[in-house]
Amino acid sequence: MGWEILWSEAPSKVNGPQARQFTPCIKQINFPTNLIRLEVNSSLLDYYTELDAVVLHGVKERPVLSLKTSMIDMNDIDEDEDEEKFACGMDALNKQFSIVTLREWPTNGYFDKLPYELIQLILSHLTVPDLCRLAQTCKLLYQHCCDPLQYIHLSLQPYWARINDTSLEHLQSRCTLIQWLNLSWTGNRGAISVSGFSRFLKVCGSELVRLELSCGHFLNETCLEVITEMCPNLQELNLSSCDKIPPQAFNHIAKVGSLKRLILYRTKVEQTALLSILNFCSELQHLSLGSCVMIEDYDLIASMMGAKCKKLRSLDLWRCKNITESGIAELASGCQLLEELDLGWCPTLQSSTGCFTNLARKLPNLQKLFLTANRSVCDTDIEELAANCTHLRQLDILGTRMVSPASLRKLLESCKDLSLLDVSFCSQIDNRVVLELNANFPNVFIKKSFTQ
Amino acid sequence: MCYGDDACFVARHRTADVLGVADGVGGWRDYGVDPSQFSGTLMRTCERLVKEGRFVPSNPVGILTAGYCELLQNKVPLLGSSTACIVVLDRSSHRLHTANLGDSGFLVVRGGEVVHRSDEQQHYFNTPFQLSIAPPEAEGVVLSDSPEAADSTSFDVQLGDIILTATDGLFDNMPDYMILQELKKLKNSNYESIQQTARSIAEQAHELAYDPTYMSPFAQFACDNGLNVRGGKPDDITVLLSIVAEYTD
Numbered sequence: 049m050g051w052e053i054l055w056s057e058a059p060s061k062v063n064g065p066q067a068r069q070f071t072p073c074i075k076q077i078n079f080p081t082n083l084i085r086l087e088v089n090s091s092l093l094d095y096y097t098e099l100d101a102v103v104l105h106g107v108k109e110r111p112v113l114s115l116k117t118s119m120i121d122m123n124d125i126d127e128d129e130d131e132e133k134f135a136c137g138m139d140a141l142n143k144q145f146s147i148v149t150l151r152e153w154p155t156n157g158y159f160d161k162l163p164y165e166l167i168q169l170i171l172s173h174l175t176v177p178d179l180c181r182l183a184q185t186c187k188l189l190y191q192h193c194c195d196p197l198q199y200i201h202l203s204l205q206p207y208w209a210r211i212n213d214t215s216l217e218h219l220q221s222r223c224t225l226i227q228w229l230n231l232s233w234t235g236n237r238g239a240i241s242v243s244g245f246s247r248f249l250k251v252c253g254s255e256l257v258r259l260e261l262s263c264g265h266f267l268n269e270t271c272l273e274v275i276t277e278m279c280p281n282l283q284e285l286n287l288s289s290c291d292k293i294p295p296q297a298f299n300h301i302a303k304v305g306s307l308k309r310l311i312l313y314r315t316k317v318e319q320t321a322l323l324s325i326l327n328f329c330s331e332l333q334h335l336s337l338g339s340c341v342m343i344e345d346y347d348l349i350a351s352m353m354g355a356k357c358k359k360l361r362s363l364d365l366w367r368c369k370n371i372t373e374s375g376i377a378e379l380a381s382g383c384q385l386l387e388e389l390d391l392g393w394c395p396t397l398q399s400s401t402g403c404f405t406n407l408a409r410k411l412p413n414l415q416k417l418f419l420t421a422n423r424s425v426c427d428t429d430i431e432e433l434a435a436n437c438t439h440l441r442q443l444d445i446l447g448t449r450m451v452s453p454a455s456l457r458k459l460l461e462s463c464k465d466l467s468l469l470d471v472s473f474c475s476q477i478d479n480r481v482v483l484e485l486n487a488n489f490p491n492v493f494i495k496k497s498f499t500q
Numbered sequence: 501m502c503y504g505d506d507a508c509f510v511a512r513h514r515t516a517d518v519l520g521v522a523d524g525v526g527g528w529r530d531y532g533v534d535p536s537q538f539s540g541t542l543m544r545t546c547e548r549l550v551k552e553g554r555f556v557p558s559n560p561v562g563i564l565t566a567g568y569c570e571l572l573q574n575k576v577p578l579l580g581s582s583t584a585c586i587v588v589l590d591r592s593s594h595r596l597h598t599a600n601l602g603d604s605g606f607l608v609v610r611g612g613e614v615v616h617r618s619d620e621q622q623h624y625f626n627t628p629f630q631l632s633i634a635p636p637e638a639e640g641v642v643l644s645d646s647p648e649a650a651d652s653t654s655f656d657v658q659l660g661d662i663i664l665t666a667t668d669g670l671f672d673n674m675p676d677y678m679i680l681q682e683l684k685k686l687k688n689s690n691y692e693s694i695q696q697t698a699r700s701i702a703e704q705a706h707e708l709a710y711d712p713t714y715m716s717p718f719a720q721f722a723c724d725n726g727l728n729v730r731g732g733k734p735d736d737i738t739v740l741l742s743i744v745a746e747y748t749d
Contacts, residue, residue: 395572398636423577424636447577449635473575497575 051085051209052077059089065498067100083209095495156188167192176207194222201228205260208233213244223252232262232286240266246274253278262288262311269297276300284309288336295342296321302328309334313364318342319349326352333359338366338390350375354382362388366418372396373403380410387413392420392444399424399450408432416442420470426450434462444470446497453481460489472497503529506667506736507539507582509547515592516557518550519740521604522582523667525630538571538580542631545570546586558654560586560599565647568631581632581643584650585618587665589657591747596657601650602628605671608655609662609683614676616655620668621645625725628668661744662686664701669737672718673705689745698741705739708732 054074062068084104090097159167171192174182183193192198199222204211211234223229229252234240245266249256256279261267267290275282282304287293288311295318301310302324310329312322313336322343326332335357343349346368353360360383365371371394379386389411397403404419405428414437419425425448433440434455440463445451451474460466469492471477482496505524512518522543524535546567549555555563563586571578583602590597598606598618605618621629629649634642657663662683670679679701686697708714709732718733 393573398639400636421575447575449577450637473577475577 052079052081054084059092061092065094094493095497156186159188164192168195168197171198176202176204196222196225199223199226202226203228203230203260204234205230205232211235212239213241216240216244216248220248220251223248225255226252227255228258229256230260231264232260232288233264235264235266238266242266242268242270245271249274249278255281257281258284258309260284260286261290262286264290265292267293269294269300272297272300276303279304281306283307283331286311287315288313290315298322299324301325305329305331307332311336312340313338315340316342319344322349323352326356330356331359332357334362335360336364337368338364340368343368344370346371347375347378351378354378354380357383359385361385362416364388364390365394366390366420367393369394370396373398373401373406376403377406380407384410385413386411388416389414390416390418390420391422392418392446394422397422397424399426399429404429405432408436412436413439415439415465418442418444419448420444421447423448424450427452427455430455430459434459438463439465441465442468444468445474446470447473449475452476453485456481456485457488460485460492466492468493468495470495503535503736505535505539505582506669506738507536507543508665508738508740509543509550510740511547511550513550513553513555515590516550516555517589517591517742518546518555518560518563519587519663519665519742520546520563520585521665521667521738521740522584523602523604523628523669523736523738524580524582525628525632528580533579535580535582537578538631538633539582541571541574541578542567542582542584546584557588557590557593558595558597560588560597561647561650561652563588564599564601564631564650568647571631571633578633579635581630583628583630583667584647585665587663589663589742589744594656594658595654596663597652597654599650599652601645601647602630603668603671604666605668606663606665607676607679608657609664609680610658610660612680612684614680615661616653617676618653619651620671621649621651625722625727657744659744659746660689663742663744665740665742667736667738669709669733669735670701670705670739672721672733672735673708673716673737674701675717678704686743689743694741694743698739701741702737702739705737709734709737 054077055072086102171179171182179193179198183190199219202223211231235245253275259275259279259282264287267287272293275285283306285301285304285307291314293315295316298312298315298317298321301307301321305328307329308331310325310332317340322337326349337343337349346365347370350371353363363383363386371391376397389407391397404425408429409432417433417437417440425445427450430451433443443459443466453476456469456471456477460469471482472495477496479496482494485492485494503526505526506521507524508519508521510519520543522539524539526535528535546563549563549566554566564584583604585600585602585604585606586598587606588597596608600606600618601621603620603622605620607614608616623629623643627643629645630643631647632642632644634644664679664683682697682701682704687693708716712731714732715730716732719729719731722729
């Protein structure tokens with residue numbers, strides 16, 4: 049039991065970039081489902097591409113199913129009886145844990161000659177499902193496969209559709225030494241309960257350094273409380289798109305003073321909680337506040353960052369809709385180590401205030417700067433970047449009408465490490481200019497969206 | 501002289517029929533900006549929002565606000581400004597909900613009389629309220645009204661009510677009594693009759709616009725403002741004529 053492939057093909061390059069409609073002929077299936085997954089292979093693309101819409105066409109009447117076929121639903125995944133079809137031994141483990149009888153042999157053959165560490169090393173190349181399957185073969189390998197040393201770095205994201213409370217329970221005893229845990233995408237639609245998650249962290253949180261919980265829609269305030277209490281050594285926390293965590297709950301994060309990386313992209317974190325976090329988490333090096341719409345005053349946030357987060361190296365303020373030049377000034381003065389800064393879609397930043405010039409002069413270590421859809425970026429700003437930020441590797445100035453080819457040439461000449469320059473929708477930079485710049489600066493990918 | 505700066509749309513979603521007109525402000529032409537871009541994009545965006553059902557029939561200002569916000573989110577840096585008038589007929593409640601920003605507008609005619617009319621929103625003579633996106637260097641100098649500044653009204657409508665939505669090209673050249681005269685000629689609610697009447701109204705306004713001696717409503721208003729002018733006002737004329745009728749699929 050696994051996923052039924054409705055359509056699959058290797059990617060092929062299209063003749064010239066163009067927006068198009070793609071309508072594959074999908075396979076007819078004989079079971080109803082409420083879950084469809086689209087996987088996109090981007091390996092042949094020059095640049096990012098966008099799906100504008102997905103349309104599902106269908107008929108109103110449900111097809112009559114023959115009595116023999118079984119209905120398979122997301123919720124039925126663990127109850128599959130057919131052992132032959134296991135795609136993931138995790139289910140087998142869940143079911144068979146209590147009834148597995150391991151056959152007894154007098155010796156383990158050659159395995160008895162191998163040092164314990166060597167077997168561990170070999171096993172370290174196996175995926176988690178394979179480890180689970182291998183664990184069922186014999187007592188020796190069972191012991192090896194359940195050794196916590198195999199579960200120091202664990203990513204359950206590839207198996208997101210199958211992980212539930214039972215899985216976590218079975219993994220608990222093995223994850224006592226876990227340091228990196230990726231539970232992104234898991235647990236939704238009721239698969240993981242708050243108590244199941246809490247129980248797991250109580251047993252396994254003590255050594256946790258890195259916790260990825262992107263798109264964890266089941267996470268609530270209790271979960272956040274448990275994380276901050278049970279993981280005293282936490283340095284990296286990713287709560288990207290965890291939209292059910294209430295605004296005030298983020299206050300708990302301030303307790304984790306050792307945090308170096310915090311991703312709050314698309315969450316409901318509110319002003320006072322964030323100020324508290326910034327105040328107490330002075331080790332922060334990487335912070336994402338992209339699309340955090342509940343923050344009322346980004347200038348205040350920036351001011352706090354400038355005062356307290358001196359070690360900040362990357363900062364994502366994408367769509368932070370009310371940051372102004374005064375916030376930028378405080379940020380630039382206080383966070384001198386900044387290497388990456390995303391100010392995309394921040395319409396309240398006006399070049400005429402000198403904010404970008406200020407940034408360029410105060411942040412010589414800048415490597416990546418995103419000024420996406422800021423209509424006021426002008427030649428002066430580009431020239432200041434050329435003069436002051438010579439380590440620049442990526443620059444995005446999408447959508448400005450005020451930048452000319454001449455200033456771009458200066459930038460390209462000065463910033464030898466520049467590898468990505470996005471000039472999409474810049475009205476003074478047409479395809480001819482891009483071709484010319486490409487010819488003169490072949491090491492730089494100059495991106496210009498064709499959808500103009 | 502047609503400038504091509506007007507735009508309009510007609511769309512339907514479930515229980516609501518929505519009409520919209522937008523008049524691109526011609527002054528942008530002097531700065532190298534095509535005024536029809538803004539009005540056209542605004543109307544197309546509002547149409548899409550309606551077709552996708554992303555609106556509340558009783559809140560036409562919401563359609564304008566959402567449409568305008570989408571224009572601001574456009575990756576291509578759009579420039580220009582326009583008036584806007586949105587009229588929503590909620591078939592289930594038999595009510596008409598309107599939002600008007602600027603000097604486009606609508607009339608509701610019942611039994612040969614105007615029973616509802618929009619008000620013109622002007623800052624000063626010949627300068628209507630307008631939604632706009634200015635170039636960064638001109639921000640603060642260019643007139644830019646918020647969609648929330650639109651006038652909104654709601655009222656019941658009856659079978660047979662005639663709703664005329666138009667840009668100022670019509671109202672500046674044709675006073676209400678002339679419009680009513682034309683509407684009296686509407687015999688039934690066939691699509692062809694309505695089409696015919698709308699056309700004749702627009703054509704008449706167009707003719708009057710080029711009559712140098714005619715005392716048009718525009719000329720009258722100009723005189724009231726101390727400007728000694730006479731004649732019609734050449735402009736784009738957009739007329740959407742609709743009648744409240746029995747619903748057929």
